[in-house]
Amino acid sequence: MASEYRGPPLLDLTIDNITPNTNLINGQCSDPRLKYLMSRLVTHLHDFARETRLSTDEWMAALNFLVGCGQISSDVRHEFILLSDVLGLSLLVDSINHPKPPASTEGSVLGPFHTHDAPVMPNGGSMSEDPEGEPLLCICTVKDTEGRPIQGVKIDIWETDSSGHYDVQHEGRDEKGPSERCVMESDENGQFWFQAIKPVSYPIPHDGPVGKLLDKLGRHCWRPAHLHFMFGKEGLDRLITALYLRGDPYETSDAVFGVKQSLIVDLDKVDKATATEYGVKEGDWLLKHDFVLVTEKATEELRDKNAVEALEKLGLRMKLLDHLPVPELD
Amino acid sequence: MASEYRGPPLLDLTIDNITPNTNLINGQCSDPRLKYLMSRLVTHLHDFARETRLSTDEWMAALNFLVGCGQISSDVRHEFILLSDVLGLSLLVDSINHPKPPASTEGSVLGPFHTHDAPVMPNGGSMSEDPEGEPLLCICTVKDTEGRPIQGVKIDIWETDSSGHYDVQHEGRDEKGPSERCVMESDENGQFWFQAIKPVSYPIPHDGPVGKLLDKLGRHCWRPAHLHFMFGKEGLDRLITALYLRGDPYETSDAVFGVKQSLIVDLDKVDKATATEYGVKEGDWLLKHDFVLVTEKATEELRDKNAVEALEKLGLRMKLLDHLPVPELD
Incomplete structure (x- = not known):
């Protein structure tokens, strides 16, 4: 050797x-x-x-902080994603990798609470059994940038229960199985509709090293009320986003920097005709939203173009190898 | 809030x-x-x-790498120190915090294997019971920069066994207790002498994430043979160092960047008179070394001076607060 x-x-x-x-x-x-x-x-x-x-003490404190982040992490908790979120890195990496043309739906942070075991749910299904939650009917469409409906898009949807906790934050989740999460598919009209509960603002997990850090920085640990969405279909750029309720007290101070004005929505109330059509109660909360997805190819081209421009601006002589920069001469 | x-x-x-x-x-x-x-x-x-x-994949891989480092860490293994070591950060932080005036002994990396449970050992004691190790008599002194012996310095000494493993890397260490490590104290002549075994080169722990990283980087994971020392006494700057055996195959490629020419030593053989005086066998390996320690005050002054100069050179307008830089205007 x-x-x-x-x-x-x-x-x-x-x-x-x-x-x-x-x-x-x-x-x-x-x-x-x-x-x-x-x-x-x-x-x-x-x-x-x-x-x-x-200083040596600061160095040691930082290394021990990192050990703490690793040790509190588990199958259902990823403290380093949370750290990346509160440091603005997640937002940045998402923005670099999923640039959005003007007409498309903007992205937001994934967060540490997406899971891969959510049940598949047909149109009209209910993703929450929380009796304390305020019922919310969501009627959505998925379209391309030309306004054409897209069928067969797989949509992961997840939110907290009415107490502001994701299912994985509760004891006994292994036995009870997932709740407040589902996977849907857009129909031939690009539509999907489902029953959820009105999202609430909630603190990100703050019993670990990241919570202690926020505390030391004088930052609160709250996220404004939102509903997570992830859209995937072959040939389309995966869209990770969220819809935020207008007027939330944390609307302009999200602990993880996820809010975009285009993602802030107003809730309506279900009228009689809609109640009858969708089989829900009149007066329930109603959210209508149209999502616009971009092709993988268009995203890739935009990402490459942005990368080349940004690197030139930084004065770096780079080439793209598999769409990722490496030095031109090595 | x-x-x-x-x-x-x-x-x-x-x-x-x-x-x-x-x-x-x-x-x-x-x-x-x-x-x-x-x-x-x-x-x-x-x-x-x-x-x-x-890229999102690289970001996720990095976060999972960090979780892995945290999860393999334990009371006796600190994968983040190891990571800091192989990235050159440990050497850098030590150099910043413990600058050495020309006449003094240089520092080296602490590494992740120092423990706080080593037994106190009197002069002449043996820190190893490894029958496979080649006996090594060490005769050392601790002096100040004026050449005056320093009494009452606490000296932590640790090395691997003949197989290249520290005690904490073996199963059952809790029951067996520490080995190949001790704590000594310099006597009124500034002397301390002890029996050890001739150090061997060894791979740093490479069964974890850091080992995999080195592998991907095409780097070997070896350290040249050395004996660790840590010196402490009130009023003196704590010296963390190591002595390296000349001619080791990894002398110029230490995986953790610890080797300094002034810390490379030649071993001698114990002659008849020395054997009689120290109660060891003629022909055993012999290491003689004089360590020169600096006061805390002198180190602090040098550290402050270096900091001010370096920050000026970087064009940063800083002031020192408790000896650590913060922006001048905030």
Whole structure:
């Protein structure tokens, strides 16, 4: 092993030479994308320590914070997604990867509560059995940017119960199975409709390291009331988004930066005709919304174009390899 | 809570405005140091994502990597220290915090294997019972920068067994208790001497996420043979260092960047007189070394001076608060 070593001689490393040497030894990597990611990561990490003169105690506290995030994570809790959310990274990564042409529905953060075991539900089904929830009828369509309905789109929908908790945050979820979540499919008119409950604002999980961090930063941990949606169909760019209720006290201070004005909706009340047509009670809450999806190809082209422009603006000489930047010369 | 919110309105966040807005909301933090650390962290994290056009899959892989690091960590294993070590961050943080004047012993990385339960050992004791190890007599002194011996310095010493494993890497360590580690104290002549075994090169733990990362980077996971030392006494700057055996195949490619030329030592053989004096066998390995410690005050002054110079060079207008930089104007 040692005889194969072709990196630089690593001796007498200091504040000033550790970064190029770490990048040189990582430069042995045969994957150009990973090599680029690592070189930027190491450079930023080291610059951060140099600019802040990071103390040994702070370094240790940070490493222990990271251990804590890993240890509180489980199959149904991902503290690092939550950390990424509150640091604005999730919003940023989503914006980079899923740029939206003007006519399409904007994205929002996925959050840590999507699961893969939600039951498939036909049109008109009810995704919540919470008796405390205020009934909400949702009538939605999925269209393309030309206004044509799209059939056969798989739609994941999830929300909290009336207490502001997702099912996975309750004990005994393994036995009870999923609730307040479902998977639907748009019909030949691009429509899907379902019964849910009126979303409520809720605090993100704040009993772990991320909650403690928000507390230290003087930030609240609340999200405004919303309903999550994820749309997927072959050939279409996966859309992860949410609809937010207008007038929520946390409308302009979402702890995870997810709110967009185009995603804020007004609820209506179900009138008599609608009640009869959809088999719900007159006076229930009503949400009507049209989602506009973009093709994978259009998204890819826009993403590539944005990437090239942004990198040029940053003065970086890069090329795209499988649509991801790597240095032009290496 | 919502009514107390004094941050910016967080709406329609994009690739271009997420960073200043995240910093504005974190700017509610009342601790100026934490506020500065967070603003630099968020800026670097976001710049990293923007420069690399980080993909959703890469983002998710990174978050899952971090969960993995947290979950493999335990009371006796700290995967994030290991990660910091292989990324050169540990060496950097140590260099920033423990600058060494020319006449003093240089530092090296702590590594993840120091424990707090090592037995106190008198001069002449043996820190290893490994029958496979080659006996090594160590005769050392601790002096100040004027060459005066320092009495009463507490010295933690730890090394692997002859198989290249620290005690905590073996099953049943709870029952057996510590081995290949001890705590000594320098005597009135600043001396301490003890029996150990000749250190061997060994791979850092590579069965976890960090090992997999090194593998992907085409890096080996070996450290050259060394003996760890940590020196502490009130009024003296804590010295964490190690002595490396000259000629080790990994001498210039240490996986954690710890080797400094001044810390590479030659072993000798115990002669007849020394064997008699120290009660060991003639022909055993012999290591003689003089460690030079610096006062806490001198280190603090040097650290402050280096910080001010470095920040000026970076063009940052900072002041030191409790010896740590914060922005001059906030």
